[in-house]
Amino acid sequence: MPAFSIITRPMISIYDQQGLEALRSRTAVQPHRFKLFRNAFFKKGLGKEGALAVLPGAARSVFGREVGFQCLELSGRRDSETDGATKLGFQTLDGHLIESVILRVKTGRTALCISSQVGCVCKCGFCATGQLGFSRNLTYGEILDQVAQANRLLRAEGRTVRNVVLMGMGEPFQNLENVFQSLEVLQDATCFNLAGMRLMVSTVGIPDAMVQCAERFPCVQLALSLHSARQQVREKLMPLARKYNLDALHEAMAVIGRSRKVMVEYLMLEGVNDGDEDFQALENYLRDIPVHINIIPFNEFEGCGLKGTPHLARKAFADRLKDAGFNVTLRYSLGSDIAAACGQLVRRRMREGFA
Ligand code: SF4
CATH class of the missing domain: 3.20.20.70 (Aldolase class I)
Structure with a gap:
């Protein structure tokens, strides 16, 4: 049975729309950037790295740290x-x-x-x-x-x-x-x-x-x-x-x-x-x-x-x-x-x- 080391318990799930919106607001990510982020993850299937890449630098690290991208x-x-x-x-x-x-x-x-x-x-x-x-x-x-x-x-x-x-x-x-x-x-x-x-x-x-x-x-x-x-x-x-x-x-x-x-x-x-x-x-x-x-x-x-x-x-x-x-x-x-x-x-x- 595989070890579970790569997944940590998420603070905010990528599927928690309200939680994500609150994080967007806290990190002052512009709505159009946030749209690109969701687009990359949900529609283009680019995964965590691909979605984070479209965010501005400071927000990228906060999202990377606080969002759980898979459950x-x-x-x-x-x-x-x-x-x-x-x-x-x-x-x-x-x-x-x-x-x-x-x-x-x-x-x-x-x-x-x-x-x-x-x-x-x-x-x-x-x-x-x-x-x-x-x-x-x-x-x-x-x-x-x-x-x-x-x-x-x-x-x-x-x-x-x-x-x-x-x-x-x-x-x-x-x-x-x-x-x-x-x-x-x-x-x-x-x-x-x-x-x-x-x-x-x-x-x-x-x-x-x-x-x-x-x-x-x-x-x-x-x-x-x-x-x-x-x-x-x-x-x-x-x-x-x-x-x-x-x-x-x-x-x-x-x-x-x-x-x-x-x-x-x-x-x-x-x-x-x-x-x-x-x-x-x-x-x-x-x-x-x-x-x-x-x-x-x-x-x-x-x-x-x-x-x-x-x-x-x-x-x-x-x-x-x-x-x-x-x-x-x-x-x-x-x-x-x-x-x-x-x-x-x-x-x-x-x-x-x-x-
Ligand atoms: S409800 Fe569906 S999953 Fe459940 S036992 Fe019947 S066929 Fe299988």
Whole structure:
């Protein structure tokens, strides 16, 4: 496990907008200089040295001394040999492991999947993170630092993070305030400046929080991990479904659907949710809601006891949905050779370590 000598506890986090503004005022940095400083750090991915370089000499040393420029340490990476995925492992100041995944999509776009919690309390049967247990929520600085550090790595490739998806470790709506604060900073024109439509929050389905998010962030996309429109099947796959049942979720989706489409994620599991009865239930459940359905392959992992539906059967299921009038995308898997699915790398790393 790497030593933590290069990071000291920050007095003011680079992600603390009020604290930074107070420091700017105290050091009499002109607003246009401060803008260049933030631009260098957040948009250009120049890191600490690059951002400090645009400040006047006296302020440079104060900022260098009093601002904490990172709250995670990059502790490892795995690059896929078969596609454009890179899994990043980070360590928090208190020694927890989390992970993010860079996805270099064929269109040239670069997306980043980030974590919102250390582990997860939800224990979904198809998810490696669910088997790790829950340690704590990530702070908004730790959520944002995944984006800033990925941008710094991508700079060498002439790329920048264009889309951010909260679909890594954790259920984002169990860490509502930190996630909302992160969304504010990601959209802030003086910080990451990412349009809301480039951001997505993925949830296993907490109806009140979904509606709250849709109201506060009208442009941010919402993805619901539905995976079954049969209550019993859903409860078996996702214990949280006992608390938030399909009727409650349907009501929330109907409210959100008045102003936008809801992304519906459907992970296809052989013999679990890919039969005729499953298709009929899904069609009936989503019939009156504007949705886009993503049919997703399953990244199997040791001990999960589940198998993914073969490609041809997934395609047939997707085609039936299209014929029924739905917008459907048949997703392919990125990074299966680097254990890119949620929680798999941390699980593997806990067992065998990685460099
Ligand atoms: S799928 Fe998401 S909500 Fe479910 S256990 Fe994994 S991280 Fe948690």
